[in-house]
Amino acid sequence: MNDLFDKRSRQTRDSKVVSLSEAITEIRDGDVLMLGAFIETRRPMAAAYEIVRQGKRGLILLAQCSLAEDILVGAGCAVAWRGCYTGIASFGLSPATQRKTEQGEFFPDEIGHLDIIYGAMAAMAGCPFVATRATLGSDVLNDEMNRNQILRDKAGNQAMIPEKKFALLEDPFYGQGTVKLLPAMPADVAIIHTPIAGEQGTARINGSLAFDHYFIHAARTVIITTEQIVPEDYLRRDPNRNQIPGTAVDMVVEVPWGGHPSQVPGCYDTDISFIRDYVAAAHSEEGCQQWLQEWVYGIHSRDQYLDKIGASRLEKLRTATPVAYRPRSIL
Amino acid sequence: MSKVVSLEEAIRAIKDGDIILTGGIVEDRRPVAAAMEIVRQQKRNLVLIGTCSLCDDIMVGGGCVEAYRGTYTSNGAFGISPNFKRRAEEGTIIFDDIGHIDYSLGVMAGQAGIPFIASKTCIGTDVLNPAYDNLAQVREVARNKDVLPNKKYVLMEDPFFGMGTVQLIPAIKLDVCICHVQMVGEEGTVRIDGSLTFDHMAALSARTVIITAERVVPESYLRQDPNRNCIPCTSVDMVVEVPWGAHPGQVYNCYDMDIPFLQEYSLSCTTQEGFDQWAAAWIFLENGHDGYLDKLGASRLEKLRAVPPYGYVPRNKGGLK
Numbered sequence: 001m002n003d004l005f006d007k008r009s010r011q012t013r014d015s016k017v018v019s020l021s022e023a024i025t026e027i028r029d030g031d032v033l034m035l036g037a038f039i040e041t042r043r044p045m046a047a048a049y050e051i052v053r054q055g056k057r058g059l060i061l062l063a064q065c066s067l068a069e070d071i072l073v074g075a076g077c078a079v080a081w082r083g084c085y086t087g088i089a090s091f092g093l094s095p096a097t098q099r100k101t102e103q104g105e106f107f108p109d110e111i112g113h114l115d116i117i118y119g120a121m122a123a124m125a126g127c128p129f130v131a132t133r134a135t136l137g138s139d140v141l142n143d144e145m146n147r148n149q150i151l152r153d154k155a156g157n158q159a160m161i162p163e164k165k166f167a168l169l170e171d172p173f174y175g176q177g178t179v180k181l182l183p184a185m186p187a188d189v190a191i192i193h194t195p196i197a198g199e200q201g202t203a204r205i206n207g208s209l210a211f212d213h214y215f216i217h218a219a220r221t222v223i224i225t226t227e228q229i230v231p232e233d234y235l236r237r238d239p240n241r242n243q244i245p246g247t248a249v250d251m252v253v254e255v256p257w258g259g260h261p262s263q264v265p266g267c268y269d270t271d272i273s274f275i276r277d278y279v280a281a282a283h284s285e286e287g288c289q290q291w292l293q294e295w296v297y298g299i300h301s302r303d304q305y306l307d308k309i310g311a312s313r314l315e316k317l318r319t320a321t322p323v324a325y326r327p328r329s330i331l
Numbered sequence: 332m333s334k335v336v337s338l339e340e341a342i343r344a345i346k347d348g349d350i351i352l353t354g355g356i357v358e359d360r361r362p363v364a365a366a367m368e369i370v371r372q373q374k375r376n377l378v379l380i381g382t383c384s385l386c387d388d389i390m391v392g393g394g395c396v397e398a399y400r401g402t403y404t405s406n407g408a409f410g411i412s413p414n415f416k417r418r419a420e421e422g423t424i425i426f427d428d429i430g431h432i433d434y435s436l437g438v439m440a441g442q443a444g445i446p447f448i449a450s451k452t453c454i455g456t457d458v459l460n461p462a463y464d465n466l467a468q469v470r471e472v473a474r475n476k477d478v479l480p481n482k483k484y485v486l487m488e489d490p491f492f493g494m495g496t497v498q499l500i501p502a503i504k505l506d507v508c509i510c511h512v513q514m515v516g517e518e519g520t521v522r523i524d525g526s527l528t529f530d531h532m533a534a535l536s537a538r539t540v541i542i543t544a545e546r547v548v549p550e551s552y553l554r555q556d557p558n559r560n561c562i563p564c565t566s567v568d569m570v571v572e573v574p575w576g577a578h579p580g581q582v583y584n585c586y587d588m589d590i591p592f593l594q595e596y597s598l599s600c601t602t603q604e605g606f607d608q609w610a611a612a613w614i615f616l617e618n619g620h621d622g623y624l625d626k627l628g629a630s631r632l633e634k635l636r637a638v639p640p641y642g643y644v645p646r647n648k649g650g651l652k
Contacts, residue, residue, distance in 0.1 A: 004492055118443060125436060128489045128497055130448045162491035169487075171446045173480035173501035179446055183491035206558060237640065240524055241559055322555065 004159060004186050005126045007250070008220035016252045017199050020302065023223045023251045024050040027189050030058040030156020033078075034219060035068045036192030037262075038210040039089050040270055043068040044193040044225050046258035049296045049305075051077055060155055062187055063116045063211065065108065067262055067275065070094035073106055074288040075296070080107040080151050082185070084116050091275050095282035107154070109147035109165070111182075112140050119185030120211045123218030129162075131171065131179040141166065141180070160186055190219030192244065193259045195267050197224045198232035201249025204242050206324060207265030216248045227267050229254045257306055257314060268317040269326035274309075333517045334570045338620060341541045341569040342368040345507050348376040348474025352503075352537065353386050354510030354530040357407045358580035358588055360523070361386040362511035362543050364573045367614045367623070369395055378473050380503060381434055381529065383426075385580050385593075388412035391424065392606035393614070398425035398472040400479075402434045409593045413600035425472060427465040427483070430458045437503035438529045441536030447480075449489065449497040459484060459498065478504045478538075508537035510562070511577045513585055515542045516550035519567025522560050525583030525642065534562045540569075545585050547572040575624055575632060586635040587644040 010026055024047060027033065035044050048068040051059075052075040061069045061081040067088050072078040074096030086094045086101075086108065100106035111119070112135035122130045139145055148165040155161045162183035171179045192212045197203040203224050205212065216222050224244065229252060235242050261271035261278070281287035299305045306314065319325050342365060345351065355361040366386035369377075370393030377396045379387050383404040390396050392414035404412050404419075404426075418424035429437070430453040440448045457463055466483045470476050480501035489497045510530045514522040521542055523530065534540050542562070547570060553560055579589035579596070599609040616622035624632070637643055 118445065121439070121443065122448065125439065125448070125450075127436065127448050127450050128492045128494045130440065130443075130445050131499075132445045159492070163493070164490055167490045172482055172485045172499065174446045174477070175481070176446050181449075181490065238559075240561075241556075243558075 005123065006220065008188065010221060010250065015199065016201050016249060017229060018251050018253060020046060020050050020225070020253045020255055021054070023047070023253050024054055026221055026223070026251070027051060027056055027059075028156055029056055030060070030154070031188035032060045032062060032155060032160045032186070034062040034187040034190040034215050036190065036210065036212045036215065038064065038208065039066045039085070039087070040091075040262040040275060041208065042193050042205070042210070042259055042264050043262040044191040044258065045260060045262055046255040046302060047191045047193070047223065047225050048072055049299070052292065052296045058154060058156065060151055060161075062185055063120070065094050065097045067094075070096045070282065073097045073100055074282050075292055078106070080109065080147070080154050082109045082111060082151060084111055084113045088275065088279060091279045095279050096288055099283065099285070107147050107150045109151055110140055110145065111135070112138065115140070115182055116185065117211060117214075118182055120214035120218050122182070122184035123186040124214040127184060129181045129183045131169070132182055133176060133179055136178065136180060157188065160188060185218065187215060187219040189221045189223065190215045191223045191225065192216060193225045193264070194244070195227050195264055196230050196235070197226035197244075197252050198235045198246060199229055199252060200232050201244070201246035201252050202232055202235045202242050203244035203249070204235060205244070209243055213243050216244050222249045223251045223253065224249050225253045225255045225258045227256055227258065227264060255302060260309070260314070263325065265324045266319055268314070269319055271317055334519050334567060335517050335547055336569050336571060338364060338368050338543070338571050338573055341365070341571050342372055344539055344541070344569065345369065345374055346474060347374055348378070348472065349506040350378040350380060350473055350475065350478050350504075351507045351509070352380045352505050352533050354508065354512075354528065354533065355577070355580070356382060356526070356528040357384045357403070357405070358409075358593065359526065360511055360528070360582050361577050361580045362509045363389065363578060363580060364576035364620045364623070365509045365511070365541065365543050366390050368619065369393070370610060370614050371619065376472050376474070378469060380505060381533075383412050383415045388414045388600070391415050391418060392600055393610060396424065398427075398469040400427040400429065400466070400469050402429050402431045406593065406597060409597045413597055414606055417601065417603070425465055425468045427469050428458060428463060430456065433458065433500050434503070435529060436500050438532040438536060440500070440502035441504050442532040445502060447499045447501045449499055451494060451497050453498055454496060475506055478506055503536060505533065505537035507539045507541065508533045509541045509543065510534060511543045511573070511582070513545050513582060514548055514553070515544040515570050516553045516564060517547055517570060518550050519562075519564035519570050520550055520553045520560050521562035521567065522553055527561055531561045534566050540567045541571065542567050542569070543571045543573040543576045545574055545576065545582060573620060576620070578627070578632070581643065584637050584642040586632070586637055589635055
């Protein structure tokens with residue numbers, strides 16, 4: 001039996017609460033990695049910086065190649081990606097991803113927007129594939145752009161990548177005609193950033209869950225980084241408000257402002273000028289390396305990162321009640 | 332726009348031969364008042380999907396159900412659903428068994444709008460035995476046959492991960508989904524406490540969605556904590572306020588099971604005459620659900636009220652035994 005959907009063995013610890021560097025040590029070169037949430041919302045940025053600092057190599061990214069992923073691409077940690085979106089919203093295309101793809105150093109394998117949701121959903125449910133009509137007639141099915149074999153060749157554990165990108169079949173049930181069989185999208189490691197989490201891993205998200213509630217069950221190792229670790233008792237008082245069960249979580253790391261410069265609804269808004277500076281810098285290899293030196297390699301602790309940004313700047317990002325973001329009127 | 336209607340009006344939207352799923356599970360958060368109204372309106376040839384427990388069994392007893400496709404036909408601790416058992420043994424109800432996970436994966440596929448999903452869960456079981464495949468007969472009963480799949484399942488080799496033979500499970504689709512919940516906004520935004528069971532998925536797989544709720548509240552109240560809401564109002568067609576609408580089952584944070592009532596139901600309904608007498612006493616009442624509540628009596632209901640922070644009635648507090 002394929003162990004695709006089973007937990008990966010790892011060092012046994014007494015508590016799930018670990019330091020960021022301990023958590024990131026569990027990631028192996030060549031792992032299939034999924035970073036939680038979406039574009040520049042609730043991204044595990046501190047975790048991405050730590051991956052860069054630890055010099056991970058050959059990672060295969062899933063779902064999107066946006067703010068957090070682009071930093072991994074720029075730093076040379078990621079070699080390939082399967083997903084459906086390579087932009088940082090209004091800040092433009094992900095600069096390092098664009099540059100390295102054009103130079104042939106990074107291998108994107110494109111699937112549809114719905115494909116990433118269904119792929120994560122199938123992996124969450126332990127199903128090898130689902131059928132869909134989404135992407136029929138599009139270049140997602142074009143053989144010339146099919147890089148599935150490249151992903152398989154580069155993956156540390158080849159079994160994580162399906163033998164084929166897709167298969168076609170006549171729908172035997174509802175007469176929908178030709179449908180695409182879409183393989184599950186399991187991950188070796190998922191890292192999710194949340195506003196709060198309990199010491200046993202129960203986590204609570206404000207706003208969109210993106211695909212996080214699927215990917216925590218689709219990944220063999222799950223790391224939660226969180227703004228604040230709170231007592232499990234507090235979270236259990238309103239279980240319907242929690243989206244991530246502790247049973248799915250392997251490690252919990254407290255990282256205040258761990259999503260900066262992305263936004264964390266209910267905590268802080270996007271640091272617009274910070275992202276703008278990153279995008280401008282990362283268009284060239286030299287600029288990208290300088291940026292990484294200034295904000296990642298040259299920073300030896302999370303406290304140092306926060307102090308470098310400065311308390312007054314961070315305070316201006318804090319969200320306003322009840323809107324959970326920073327309204328223009330008080331910017 | 333308010334979607335609030337009376338229970339009678341909501342149930343009138345159900346047509347004979349509809350494929351119907353009722354929310355909750357076993358005796359937890361079941362739309363019992365809605366099922367009783369279906370019996371009162373004498374719907375016929377319904378095809379039940381999912382489980383055949385408390386409220387479903389009442390519709391079977393009432394002669395409303397001709398076929399059932401699902402995975403569980405019992406009332407929890409109160410034994411096998413008595414009306415279903417009797418009709419199944421008589422051969423007067425069509426049933427097609429699927430696996431527990433077939434049901435959840437089928438509803439998940441339905442909500443995602445995909446035609447099927449692959450799984451290994453029922454391989455090697457009688458769910459795949461052609462001798463028990465009654466899907467064709469179920470289809471004959473259904474008014475909208477295109478809502479049911481052509482085949483129960485298909486086997487194929489997994490082309491992706493080398494998992495061997497897998498079962499293709501068709502999506503579960505519905506004409507009507509009825510859920511009973513703790514709280515709903517007047518436009519249909521639903522908030523559930525405790526297990527969602529399959530309600531959040533089934534509501535997206537149905538052509539018509541009816542929500543009965545303990546309380547209808549202002550939408551603006553629910554929108555203050557959107558992460559706490561489970562079904563979007565865009566999926567909901569009708570909203571009905573029905574206090575104690577899941578009695579004699581439980582509704583977490585509202586009330587616990589009425590155990591003597593459930594016992595009496597199980598004992599009464601082993602024969603059709605027994606069910607008919609029970610229905611005369613509890614369903615065919617003047618004033619419908621209000622008549623039902625008055626007959627139960629306020630003091631009896633008060634003993635069932637859930638105790639914070641448990642959400643149920645702890646044994647040491649009594650309740651009804």
